[in-house]
Amino acid sequence: MFRQFVLKVATRCDLACDHCYVYESADTSWRRKPRFAEADTVRRTAERIAEHAVAHRLPAVVVVLHGGEPLLLGPDRMRGVLTVLRDTVERAGCALDLRVHTNGVRLDPEFCDLFREHRVQVGISLDGDRAANDLHRRFANGASSYEKAQRAVALLRDRYPDIFAGVLCTIDVRNEPVAVYEAIRETTPPRADFLLPHATHSKPPLRLDPAHNEYADWLLAVFDRWNADGRPFPIRSFTSVLDAFRGLPSGTESLGLDPVDLVVVETDGTLEQTDSLKAAYDGAPTTGFDVFTHSFDEASAHPGFEARRHGLADLSGTCRRCPVVAICGGGLRTHRYRASSIEEDPFDNPSVYCHDLRDLIMGIRARTLAPPAVRVPAQRTLGLPADVVHQLAHGYGDAKAIAHLSRFQRSLRILLLAKVFAAADGNSGPRQEMVDAAIATLKTLDGIHKTTLHEVLGHPYMPVWALRCLDDAHTGRPHPDDFAHLAALAAATAIRAGADADIEVPVRRGAVYLPTLGRLVVGADAGTSMRLRIRHGECDVLNLPAWQGVRRVPLPTFASGGIALEDTDPFRRCHHWEVARRLPDPDADMWLRMIPQAWDILARDHHSYAPGIAAGLSTIVPLTPSPSGRDVSSTARRAFGAIGAALPVPRAGRAQRPASALALLMVHEFQHVKLGAVLDMADLHDRHDTRLYEAPWRQDPRPLEGLLQGTYAHVGVTDFWRVRRFTAPDADERAHAEAEFGLWHGHTLRATGALAASGSLTPLGLRFVEALRTTLDAWTSKV
Template sequence: MASAPPFRQFVLKVATRCDLACDHCYVYEAADTSWRHKPRFMTDEIVRRTAERIAEHATAHRLPAVALVLHGGEPLLLGPTRMRATLTTLRDVIESAGCAVDLRIHTNGVRLTSEYCDLFREHRVRVGVSLDGDRTATDRHRRFANGASSHMQALRAVALLRDDYPDIYAGVLCTIDIRNDPVAVYEAVRDARPPRADFLLPHATHSDPPVRANPEQAEYADWMLEVFDRWNAESRPFPIRSFTSVLDAFRGLPSGTESLGLDPVDLVVVEADGTLEQTDSLKAAYDGAPATGFTVAEHSFDEVSVHSGFEARRHGLADLCETCQRCPVVAVCGGGLRTHRYSAPSRTTPPVRPPDPFDNPSVYCRDLKELVTGIRTRTQTSVVARVPAQRSLGLSADVLHQLAHGYGDAKAVAHLNRFQRSLHILLLAKVFAAAEGNSGSLQELVDAAIAMLKTLDAGHKNALHDVLGHPYTSVWALRCLDDAQSGHANPEDFAHLASLAAAIAIRAVVDAEIEVPVRRGAVYLPTLGRLVVGADAGRSLTMRISGGDCDVFSAPGWQGVRRVALPSFAGGGIALEDTDPFRRCHHWEVAQRLPDSDATTWIRTVPAAWDLLARDHHSYAPGIAAGLSTIVPLAPSLSGRAVSSTARRAYGAIGVALPVAATGPKGPSASTLALLMIHEFQHAKLGAVLDMADLHDPHDTRLFEAPWRQDLRPLEGLLQGTYAHVGVTDFWRVRRFTALDSEEREHAEEEFALWFRHTLRATHVLAGSGSLTPLGLHFVEALRTTLEAWTSKV
């Protein structure tokens, strides 16, 4: 195994010129002028050499996947013929090394055509488009050299992707200008219906500061919070990375972007001439700032990886200035983008040891702090009912012993299930009360749904509990209640009561006729699926239910929830949930509706993972079978890392991207999926316990060392991580003996030793925090006992 930290993301500058003349471009209009000396296009030879170097790097580090982004300039200037050759070479060379390739391209959209989109679909390339908002916002910067507007071309590009090629539509990037109307910009981006979007701060430094009307005001934060408020009021119709990264960081999760958070950066740029550079944004700092002196022809990526510029972005908090290290929001903002911390050295007589020009707070420091604080203030209120801690925990000594030690059999998990069911019933009652006066023009539909739900509750409790037990029903209920409490109730959310009633009636085999809402072009039936009816279908439609059947099931647009049959599970199997609109609460992007081929792979891989769990991991398998009802397929990570998630309020569900090997030459990675199932269900169990009792002081806002991360974590995040990693450690402990080949057993030994050390260290940090309740101390001491029982095995 190579010792240099690996790169997982590669930006290839396949074209170095652009057909627009944007005056805010960091490539052509900023401090760096190296583009003047670059060839216009990356040659076939450099493409192939780059692919060979990436394959070599992936093999050395055993990377299951890498992410490649074709960039420029404007990459579509390459032309379809050269583009096809480039894509073919990249895929053939890298995938022949057993490494999957996530290919993306970012374009201004001017030259995007159906011919290009067909090519990208063929080579599985996802396309992102720059769109700065409405016509006024776009024309402020994004013009042709003759001054003509590029707005219509950008709109045409997103319309082409949105309407004809949604499977390759990656999303929209918008560069902020505070002189533009934030609501108008947001609405223009929203109308593009992107699968995700990002609002980017314009690249600036202390030497070349951003445009401001009042340097004493956090104008960029004010602008972004206006967008956040509108996005939040509309129930967050699509992920906006600028906001989801902050929300994720509050929960102790990775930010997913180098602009926020303290996660190490694993990206390298390959220029058209084969030179290897650091992140492009550094071009805004000074001429030559991204340069490394390395080339793809003469140097491996391992040699580049130890360059000081890359090392400076790997050490989290330690890389930041003292002001940032002392800041209470540093774990969320991460000091901002490194480029934005640059200040040109003084031209006076240089000191013996010149200062680091990046050792400063961000030029957007005030904005980042106000943005983080503003989002926290807007989202910190929760209406989840808490049960008084010790008195009502109601766990038997045996159940408490199992959960505290990190385990939990079917009996223990059944206790958590019962509590969650009672919590869901309480939430539904609260939604009934909050719906009065909050449903607007849909009030009649909501009132009829409530009446039907009360009738069904009287005679069909099993069907009612099946639907209320759906993990994302509680996510929906909490959204309704949070929004109503904040004064931003969404009538469409309350109208979802009718969808619940319809799903319960179908399950209860009740004959009924019920009006249900149309939400973003579809009718959703929780636990059953959705009917896609299109954007012009109106706000509701009437469904007819008879004998457990429904007229929508035979409609052309019906997309049922697929299930993986596992007889040992409480519900007879696991649902692959790729239809529910409220599943978008995971910190990773959820996958769109799975094509049949992908669904088939899932249906084949999940049982293989379960067989491994049932055979080798008896301390976890019965609890998972009793409590896990749903897997939400997630989109793969650009970095190639394993992707999984547990949403705190979606008990019974986990989010997972099918391990990359499942689509590669080695076939499904059942062992990786088994590991992720243990890891995420540990989070689910502890989250359910925390709904029942406090394990720590919720008012302690300090940050603590997490041995497996470079940044500091809040207390609950550390507790959750520790509990989950006890399961991870145990997985590798067993895998040392059950893996089929010696190489895999050796890998398991390394992983076990690593996670044992990290997790044991974390129990000491938790115990020394001074903020655990007596029950929390009991849990941490029990976890330490579990780990120490394995000491002789290390």
């Protein structure tokens, strides 16, 4: 399976860099490729990506436009490429993260406006100051490209910071490392990376003194200055190593043992392995597949792609025995190449940079060895994989991470149901016969329609009901109607499964409630129960005028197919704010119109949160609006998958549009949902710490978990405003977003300090807080 696609839109370049792996290395296939990707090739590539996303239910994919120099395509043809890609892939229900990497020579406001329109992140190649850059990055006539590259960086930094992805620098050990770093720092990039020049054992890298590991020395000199500067922006060469020390994914194919999920599409539609293999031998990246006759699934079976999924098993014996192999992962596969006989694997070698990688890793380890002081041992860490921790700890959480939390929540709900079964015996009073019959029906449905039962159990307020039953039984004051709700669960499951059943269900407060479906209002005089006759999933009550079904907003990218607007379930009354009564149709219609508008904002502009929200948010509960008119929202700790909110409305003095306000509430509250699920799986803090802590955003002090929850939620709030500064449609709202970003960035940063200083965080809790601070620090240059 692939999640990253490099699309070559041009095979020529306007520079003649002598360290280029495309034109100056062993592979010469570029000479036989079309100069530009034709419209049919782009269209078929987009269709294949969409097909792959649908087949693997991918919530998002990354497409990087590359070359050669992709801007040689020109603005008009570039617009056509971007339009086809975004329309085709997003029509399939998959979010598209578009990026372009350029030397910057041709970057101008016209291109930048186009990239902003299509939400394309732009990365620039820059090798340092003028002397360092001009050592390699020159025009064919020998002229310098430095001023044009600097102009491109300044354009992105000063006028288009929302699309500035960062800077890539290729190392040359003849350049002074600190001078190169300071030149990169002056561009104030959102992130940077320092790349080892592509080399192999057959064509080794330049070394001035073979007795020294010069590339490690060079990078450690940069690390020392970057560290002394307070790490003003992320440098992937270093953050990947630091993350790997913590057991987290490296985030790059150059380090670590994580499988590589990248494929290259050439201008003629042929599919290739990672581009760097061009440095190995002529034809090294080729696969024999193309987008016109092969799917990406077919291509993924190629031995070259397979080898990159085997982790340690793909490495040489020397690498497997190395103590730092889990960190370096054997280095880049290209750098392991050595020309050999046909019987031998030419990649079965340590990296040509093996000793440099070892010294770099050990050097960073020595410089960052002292761990933070922790007085609290870890207690529960139930099945949180390293990649999920990495996603969530930094404040994000893609669809894969949310799916992991969801699976654990499903297990909890199954356990809760079993406990309710046990507690119901002898605690159901006059409802005992109804409850026993419901339990029998649920067990039968579990055997035949397990998936449907799990869908009903996935209703966010099922745990609220179950815990209420268990609490009542524990205190000796059981409420028979609570246990009788088992019959409603059984009826809802039978209807959804298309099954046959005769079930007596309780009437509570004049209504019959069927979770996930709605309620039938029967009035106070209807008695205490009603028998439902269900045939092939059809039940007459759902067609009665008094039936109030759960309204749904169809959003195809969501795991559940959309969002339920839940204003019927009796157990939703567990929010901090009063829940709204059943919405009249005009009010409901306002919700049904505004939720898609809010989602469009998230899907378009907030790619770090949208896939996770789509995977995990199933329900919005309308809340009663605040008398003051301020926005109101809430989560219930045990209602995973649901948020509560009052519908934002226009008001005097409000700079933010209502749809944007709802999008912000969705980000804010789903942060609470995520962290609550994490806390169900692992201890992040000492639960016996009863002290209260100052929260910068509240007047009243908060318990430690409250401060942790607020901090985590406000990282999402800060990021929302960070992006909104550039994407809001008018100047007033952009100015408002700028002020809000500065306010929440400061508040949240101070809160991470209070948490770290509490002395009551577990090691995993400290990791979360450190990662949140790293995320916030990465935005410092934007404050």
